[in-house]
Amino acid sequence: MEGSQELTLQRLFLIAGGHTAFQLLWAGVKLGVFDALSREPGLTLVDIATRIDLKEYPCRVLIVGLTALGLVKKHDDRYSNAALTEQMLVEGKAGSVAPILGWQALIVYPGLQDFVSALRQGTNVGLQRFPGNGNTLYERLASQPALEQVFHDAMSALSVQANRHLLDAYDFGRFEHVVDAGAGDGTNAIALAKRYPSLKVTVYDSEENVCRIAGQNIEAHGLSDRVFTRIGNFLTDPFPSGIDAILFCHIFTIWSMERNLEILRKCWRTLPKGGAVILFNMMSADDDSGPLSTALGSPYFLAIATGEGMLHRWTDYERAMREAGFSRTERAEGLPLNHGVLVAFKD
Numbered sequence: 001m002e003g004s005q006e007l008t009l010q011r012l013f014l015i016a017g018g019h020t021a022f023q024l025l026w027a028g029v030k031l032g033v034f035d036a037l038s039r040e041p042g043l044t045l046v047d048i049a050t051r052i053d054l055k056e057y058p059c060r061v062l063i064v065g066l067t068a069l070g071l072v073k074k075h076d077d078r079y080s081n082a083a084l085t086e087q088m089l090v091e092g093k094a095g096s097v098a099p100i101l102g103w104q105a106l107i108v109y110p111g112l113q114d115f116v117s118a119l120r121q122g123t124n125v126g127l128q129r130f131p132g133n134g135n136t137l138y139e140r141l142a143s144q145p146a147l148e149q150v151f152h153d154a155m156s157a158l159s160v161q162a163n164r165h166l167l168d169a170y171d172f173g174r175f176e177h178v179v180d181a182g183a184g185d186g187t188n189a190i191a192l193a194k195r196y197p198s199l200k201v202t203v204y205d206s207e208e209n210v211c212r213i214a215g216q217n218i219e220a221h222g223l224s225d226r227v228f229t230r231i232g233n234f235l236t237d238p239f240p241s242g243i244d245a246i247l248f249c250h251i252f253t254i255w256s257m258e259r260n261l262e263i264l265r266k267c268w269r270t271l272p273k274g275g276a277v278i279l280f281n282m283m284s285a286d287d288d289s290g291p292l293s294t295a296l297g298s299p300y301f302l303a304i305a306t307g308e309g310m311l312h313r314w315t316d317y318e319r320a321m322r323e324a325g326f327s328r329t330e331r332a333e334g335l336p337l338n339h340g341v342l343v344a345f346k347d
Helices: 009-016 018-030 033-039 045-052 056-068 083-088 098-121 125-129 137-141 145-163 187-195 208-220 257-270 292-305 314-324
Strands: 072-075 078-081 177-181 200-205 227-231 245-249 276-282 328-335 339-345
Touching (some): 009 018, 018 033, 018 056, 018 098, 033 045, 033 072, 033 078, 033 083, 045 056, 056 072, 078 083, 098 125, 098 145, 098 292, 137 145, 137 292, 145 187, 187 200, 187 208, 187 227, 200 208, 276 292, 314 328
Antiparallel strands (some): 072 078, 328 339
């Protein structure tokens, strides 16, 4: 059982107090504790309080919590970042997950207050905490620019963390023209085009502003002759013609497998013989045992985002691919951050 762990009293405390543990973590990021200790390792409590503009008492509450959680280390009366904290929680560093924590604090945290109701009703009850029109979080964020920016910053940081492993995990050199569906700012498309000099890539996204930003990024990298943008909703609009592969990064987690099956059938109808669909997601274990990261990620999709998605199992995707008409699949497992690549071919 991949996700099974012995339940110790310490682990139970951490689970029961998870809300407090997160708020300590978020405060460390938001108030600049980790940034200060990155610039000046070995600060005292009084030093830290001065650097982050807190009085000594509240600073002590915060630093004791961060120390107990292992996020900072105490040596005599001086503090420094833990190694992983230095690597992943200092803002501005390559690989920082600080923007992802902003999404957790301002979107996931409020919405998951309604998790029990969402479980009982089987839909995204937590969406009520976000004013606007539409039945999904993504629609409602369109009327809240500041919160939408928090979301996009988080997704961009997640992509930087995970998507750099995509190019090493699978050989895209077998294709001529890849559509990156729901592609965002063109980061993936640019990386693919740089790795494969003969490859054409189309950024296909439903938001005009996103495509505009992607176009600017593409032009800045001098790739406008091979990387293109196209505005469209792959749920309702046709895919671009003349393609032989469709890439979905962190997309199929949003929807139920029933809706994903519809998308896969549409892909099968679009692709030529020899074409392929490529999925790049966090993947759940086939025996439903975890891993922990996917188990903690799925409630967001149920309670807030769409009311139907989750971090699906490998076998769920493979079953849907076969039902959609694809004849064979390939897995690339064991990628960092519990990611994987799953490719389905139309033979």
